Structures are given as structure tokens and as C-alpha cells.
Amino acid sequence: SSSSSQTEISAGSSVSLSCQLYSYSSAGVSCDDWIRSQGIDLLWVNQAGDKLKISDSRYQISAPGHCIITLTTTLLNEDDNREWRCEVTQGDQVKSSVTYTVKISAQDKTTTAVNPVHITNPYKPSTTKSPETSKDQ
Numbered sequence: 754s755s756s757s758s759q760t761e762i763s764a765g766s767s768v769s770l771s772c773q774l775y776s777y778s779s780a781g782v783s784c785d786d787w788i789r790s791q792g793i794d795l796l797w798v799n800q801a802g803d804k805l806k807i808s809d810s811r812y813q814i815s816a817p818g819h820c821i822i823t824l825t826t827t828l829l830n831e832d833d834n835r836e837w838r839c840e841v842t843q844g845d846q847v848k849s850s851v852t853y854t855v856k857i858s859a860q861d862k863t864t865t866a867v868n869p870v871h872i873t874n875p876y877k878p879s880t881t882k883s884p885e886t887s888k889d890q
Contacts, residue, residue, distance in 0.1 A: 812826050
């Protein structure tokens with residue numbers, strides 16, 4: 754989670770958005786094992802709802818486990834008001850999501866990454882995910 758709701762970054766900077774799913778099981782089942790058994794996926798989508806693919810040269814998507822996924826990209830001026838959304842899906846249904854929106858300040862041409870715009874979790878109250886942002890100048 755971010756320490757503030759907004760992080761000032763310049764266009765041309767690299768930004769990483771991380772999304773992690775936590776599961777709490779009294780049986781001690783790991784998150785990776787639990788979501789595999791439930792057919793749950795964690796993924797990044799653009800504002801049109803299209804799944805971002807590893808093959809897209811604009812984005813680097815890292816998923817070291819099934820319960821964490823990181824999207825890294827270099828922000829462009831045309832990213833003004835662009836959204837990226839982390840989704841938890843089961844089958845073809847979205848169970849939870851978190852949205853990040855980029856806003857570019859006309860005054861000083863810096864980019865503001867808003868973290869997060871909204872989080873929804875209509876699924877199980879026992880599962881939540883925490884967004885994270887980091888930046889490299």
C-alpha cells in the first residue's frame with residue numbers, strides 16, 4: 754500500500770504497480786495452492802478491460818507466484834487519465850479489482866499516479882488484496 758494517496762512522478766519515469774492477494778485458511782493452505790484449487794486468477798487489464806499480455810513490449814508483467822502480480826511500465830504524456838486495473842477472477846467473473854489512474858498536471862507537466870481509485874471486493878470477505886506502487890527515476 755502507498756503511504757499517500759498520490760505520488761508525484763515525471764513522465765518518462767518507470768512505475769511499478771503490485772497487486773497481492775491474501776488468503777486466510779485455518780487449514781494452513783498456502784495462497785498459491787488455494788487459488789489454484791479454486792480456479793482463481795490474478796491479472797492486469799487496461800481501461801478497455803483487455804488483459805495485458807507479457808508479449809506487449811510496453812509492459813513488463815511479473816508473477817513470481819499465483820498470488821502476486823506486478824505491472825511495470827514507463828509513463829508517457831499520453832497516459833493522462835489512463836487506467837490500469839488488477840483483477841481477481843474466477844472463471845469468467847471478476848471477483849475483486851483495484852484501479853490505478855494516471856493524471857498529468859498541465860501546470861508543471863509532472864505525472865501523478867493516483868493510488869488507488871477504488872477497490873471492490875464483492876467476493877469473499879476472507880480475501881483481500883493490497884496494492885503497492887514504487888517508482889524508479
